Amino acid sequence: MKLYSSRFAPNPRRVTIFLAEKGIEIPTVEIDLAKKENLLPEFLGRNPLGRVPVLEFDDGTYLTESVAICRYFEATHPEPALFGSGARAQANVEMWNRRMEYEVLANVTGCFRNTHPYWDGRIEQVPEYGELCRRTLEDRMKWLDGELSNHPFIAGERFTIADITAVTAFDLAKILKVRIPETLSNLSAWYARVSALPSVASTSPSRKDG
Amino acid sequence: MKLYSSRFAPNPRRVTIFLAEKGIEIPTVEIDLAKKENLLPEFLGRNPLGRVPVLEFDDGTYLTESVAICRYFEATHPEPALFGSGARAQANVEMWNRRMEYEVLANVTGCFRNTHPYWDGRIEQVPEYGELCRRTLEDRMKWLDGELSNHPFIAGERFTIADITAVTAFDLAKILKVRIPETLSNLSAWYARVSALPSVASTSPSRKDG
Numbered sequence: 001m002k003l004y005s006s007r008f009a010p011n012p013r014r015v016t017i018f019l020a021e022k023g024i025e026i027p028t029v030e031i032d033l034a035k036k037e038n039l040l041p042e043f044l045g046r047n048p049l050g051r052v053p054v055l056e057f058d059d060g061t062y063l064t065e066s067v068a069i070c071r072y073f074e075a076t077h078p079e080p081a082l083f084g085s086g087a088r089a090q091a092n093v094e095m096w097n098r099r100m101e102y103e104v105l106a107n108v109t110g111c112f113r114n115t116h117p118y119w120d121g122r123i124e125q126v127p128e129y130g131e132l133c134r135r136t137l138e139d140r141m142k143w144l145d146g147e148l149s150n151h152p153f154i155a156g157e158r159f160t161i162a163d164i165t166a167v168t169a170f171d172l173a174k175i176l177k178v179r180i181p182e183t184l185s186n187l188s189a190w191y192a193r194v195s196a197l198p199s200v201a202s203t204s205p206s207r208k209d210g
Numbered sequence: 211m212k213l214y215s216s217r218f219a220p221n222p223r224r225v226t227i228f229l230a231e232k233g234i235e236i237p238t239v240e241i242d243l244a245k246k247e248n249l250l251p252e253f254l255g256r257n258p259l260g261r262v263p264v265l266e267f268d269d270g271t272y273l274t275e276s277v278a279i280c281r282y283f284e285a286t287h288p289e290p291a292l293f294g295s296g297a298r299a300q301a302n303v304e305m306w307n308r309r310m311e312y313e314v315l316a317n318v319t320g321c322f323r324n325t326h327p328y329w330d331g332r333i334e335q336v337p338e339y340g341e342l343c344r345r346t347l348e349d350r351m352k353w354l355d356g357e358l359s360n361h362p363f364i365a366g367e368r369f370t371i372a373d374i375t376a377v378t379a380f381d382l383a384k385i386l387k388v389r390i391p392e393t394l395s396n397l398s399a400w401y402a403r404v405s406a407l408p409s410v411a412s413t414s415p416s417r418k419d420g
Contacts, residue, residue, distance in 0.1 A: 048353060048356075048357075049309070049313070049353070057298075063301055063302065063305055064305055064309075065308040065309065067308060068302070068304035068305035072297055072298065075297035075300065075301070087282055087285035088267075090281065090282075090285065091273055091278045091281050091285070092278070094275065094277060094278035095273055095274055095275040095278035098277060099259070099275065124342055126336060126338050126339040126342060128338065129324075129336040129338070129339035132334055132336060143258060143259070146258075
């Protein structure tokens with residue numbers, strides 16, 4: 001089994017944090033997105049969509065999509081449960097992970113892809129849409145702050161995949177100069193709590209500057 | 211247990227098709243999105259994000275997000291398995307469902323929300339982004355046509371949640387005047403095959419015009 005990944009991109013980082021929380025180690029091949037290694041024919045043979053991460057099985061088949069890869073390892077290594085335990089709790093984690101994907105991560109990546117110089121020339125940018133995503137993100141932070149008055153982690157009492165999705169999104173948001181306002185005390189406390197976890201701290205994109 | 215839903219919107223329709231395939235019947239309250247019933251205080255108490263569908267449990271708790279609701283019923287009513295059976299197959303279905311969400315449905319809804327008169331005045335529209343989504347969708351249809359040369363359904367040999375996501379997206383695309391080109395013969399054959407299923411045909415948004 002082999003993982004093709006990229007250290008600092010948010011989606012591969014979700015898998016990296018997930019595996020660390022599970023205590024799973026897998027041989028990993030670094031794909032340099034800045035050098036567009038993900039668009040080389042060799043890589044497109046693994047994933048025609050050119051996205052990381054990709055999990056290669058020993059039988060030569062591939063699995064893509066970060067959450068699909070995480071879900072595979074949740075099934076093979078159930079503890080600690082990062083997708084919840086039992087039908088109702090698992091559905092609740094799915095709800096919260098999707099809320100973090102659609103309300104937070106999608107707005108962060110929408111702003112990043114449409115306004116940041118990194119993507120200029122790589123994709124067709126629509127800056128006006130990126131700025132709309134930025135404003136939507138600021139609105140959603142207020143909503144999330146209210147929700148976190150009721151539970152210490154995104155989906156409830158325990159750390160789950162929903163926290164992983166959210167913290168990778170907020171870390172990426174830093175390069176867009178979007179930070180969680182101190183006035184949002186619940187969200188700020190959550191962010192500090194989750195950022196201190198070894199799996200999160202050791203993979204922080206800001207480490208490369210440190 | 212009670213479901214708050216809207217007949218013709220794509221996400222609620224995913225749940226409707228899913229329940230029909232499972233043979234599950236649940237009392238359903240129709241929420242009229244055109245009349246903005248989803249933004250009334252009573253509804254926001256169920257889902258502060260104002261989105262349908264919402265599943266209300268008998269203990270007064272709520273579950274939102276279409277796929278979270280589907281996953282709950284997959285756990286309580288395992289047959290027929292619409293999320294796959296076994297770790298590897300389930301991960302594969304998750305991959306394909308996410309590909310359909312991000313590569314197909316997100317581009318359809320991105321075009322719909324940013325270009326269609328229905329949303330004018332409801333949200334801030336960025337038509338240039340909507341048109342980019344339209345072109346991206348046309349590109350992804352070609353990719354998906356190639357993938358479907360290898361398997362009759364989106365995720366393989368069996369009908370799954372990934373087919374449900376894709377067919378609701380392509381049905382919504384019709385109001386954007388985007389149709390699957392006949393030249394994409396694999397995708398066209400898949401669409402005809404899935405559209406003929408009673409759960410899909412009986413919930414088609416074009417029925418209201420017929």
